[in-house]
Amino acid sequence: MTELLPLPLLVFAVAAALAGSAKSSTLTEEQALFVSAEVARYARFVASLALENGAVVQYMLENSTTLDPASLPTVDGVTPAVYTQWPSGRVVPYFSHIAVIGMLVAAPQVEETKLVAERYIGWYLDRLNTAASDYNGVDGTVYDYDAFVDPSNASHVVEVAPEQHYDSTDSYAACFLRLLCEYHRAYGSSATFGSRRADVDRVVAAMLSTFEQGANLTAAKPDYAVCYLMDNAEVYDGCVAAAELYASAFGDTKRAEQLRAVAAAVASGVEQHLFDQEHGTFTVENFAARDVQPDQVGDILAALRDWFATPHNSCHTHTAQSSVVATGRASASAWCSLPMLLQRARHRSSNES
Secondary structure, X not given: OOOOOOHHHHHHHHHHHHHHHHOXXXXXXXXXXXXXXXXXXXXXXXXXXXXXXOOEOOOOOEOOOOOOHHHOOOEOOEOHHHHOOOOEEEEOHHXXXXXXXXXXXXXXXXXXXXXXXXXHHHHHHHOOOOOOOOOOOOOOOOOOEEEEEOOOOOOOEEEEOOOOOOOOOHHHHHHHHHHHHHHHHHHOOOXXXXXXXXXXXXXXXXXXXXXXXXXXXEOOEOOEOOEOHHHHHHHHHHHXXXXXXXXXXXXXXXXXXXXXXXXXXXXXXXXHHXXXXXXXXXXXXXEOOOOOOOOOHHHHHHHHHHHHOOOHHHOOOOOOOOXXXXXXXXXXXXXXXXXXHHHHHHHHHHHHO
């Protein structure tokens, strides 16, 4: 995912990252109380962006839209001429994931957090595309939406996705898996999604739908065959989170081990293809097409796909001829960083000393 976070969600992501500092002995009691209060305040602000149907919008609802009513459908008997006059907001699941993860990590004790997370989890799973409805033919994806809220009834929300757009298939799914893991950690119960195991399987399959077996990296999405450092850091973390989830929430240790193996493969792919040995840093450059051959991780992925029983055409695998590109843009999602990045930095530092 390569877009910048909307400011309100970025501020909360930073506040969430500071939450751990509130428990640190390096802070005075006064400083710790201040940080905790700020985190709680931002958690409640994010809660104010949650709609009654579970969606979490990027900004406060506005009384205007840039969408052309002529291009929109009638929804549940409400014409676009009517609902485009309602307050509206944009729902980009990737950004919503980060906001809700922040609430779960930093402020699970805030009253609103659990309800917002539960509703949002349901909202996302209810909107999983099928291979037939997804414009790339990938099962388990979710589009970006424009949401319109009836001013006379807040529970009446009209959602449209006229562009049928998402920024990625890998990052959207990966960060959602981290969200599920953090929910389970915070509340110790999978009741919210435990009965939807098949849908969680579909999200995992969507995350890995663009996995390039030779490079051990995922491309952003089938119609944008670029491998980003940030996306693959999130995929690594998504595999780690999913492995924990399958083991602890579903009791499936075999699938958990398979996902850990894929995480290790992604870390290896990042190290091999996205690290600039000459400059000692992770690259933002395009790499020439490489003649790389699939290795044993291909067998692991094949086994995973059999386990997940996803439609065949939802498991599209790119050829190894795709350009391998990384982004130098830092992710605000601290929980999605690769431990091996720090390991590489420490190794390099020790060699230079």
